[in-house]
Amino acid sequence: MICSPLHLLEIVSPCTGGAALVVSRADALGDCPQDPVYLLGAGEAGSHTSVTHAPSLTHSWVQHSAGRAFEMAAIDRKSVDFVQLYDCFPITLLLTLEDMGFCAKGEGGHFVQERDLSWQGDFPCNTNGGQLSFGQAGIAGGMCHVVEAIRQFTGRAGERQLSDPGLGLVHGNGGIMGEQVTLVLGLE
């Protein structure tokens, strides 16, 4: 036990790294050698810096950021083929799933237990292993999830390649569970 109730393997390990992607207007792609991935929806919400001052410790602002992203993309959460969720601690990911509406409040644990989260599973989640597997590269950490989504869409995910992903969901959080950003990405 490091700090109750978190054990060693439930805490991201700091690491060094970076992430980058190229963003362009859809009509300015030119002779880009690679098929583009489209940003279909984005939502942002926040209310505090430290979680101590959060209006609620159990209901995060993910519901607002995800709601805005789904609305902008005009999609239902059920139609996404895979999710890339910010994972500094397992509880962060569980709260995110609950507040996005994938399951009822307090059911996040059961939800992931009953599903196969691997790239071959019925709910592909963090197909690159996530930060809990390979570490958190400071503020570049959240970007690893966008990069993995782009790899999946462009067929560059190697042995963990999903078959035919059409819609993906990426979520990041900043501050201390204070600021939430959700993206809906797709191939068309």
Add this chain to the structure above:
Amino acid sequence: MKHYDKPLPEPTATSAPFWEAAHRGRLELQYCSACDSFQYYPRAICANCWNEDIQWKQCSGRGTVHSYSICNIPTLPSFKGEVPYVVAAVELAEGVRMTTNIIGCAPDDVHIGMPVEAVFERVTQEHTLIKFRPHTD
């Protein structure tokens, strides 16, 4: 006074009244009379209604443990001698929450909802930290 090697508050113009009051053994919070609400941490304006005319008010120093964690492995080496210690979010009677430590009892005795009261811990000649201990009527 023995050498204190943990991080110390660095008061700004906005937060200085809080730390000065703490050094005098008082827990003072910003109060907005326009919308009748307290706020913590200190800010230049009322975060609720944006009123610029906010006052400092002495508070009861009473509250309850909203949530907590028992730290066994500290982030900074200077906290090594303190483990296990309790980091808590205390909800004050005035309705705001503070990040603080619970002292004066075994970490395992701390529980959510536990009534607590402020303790003023003078850690250097210039600095006093506000911590909390169990309170019984």
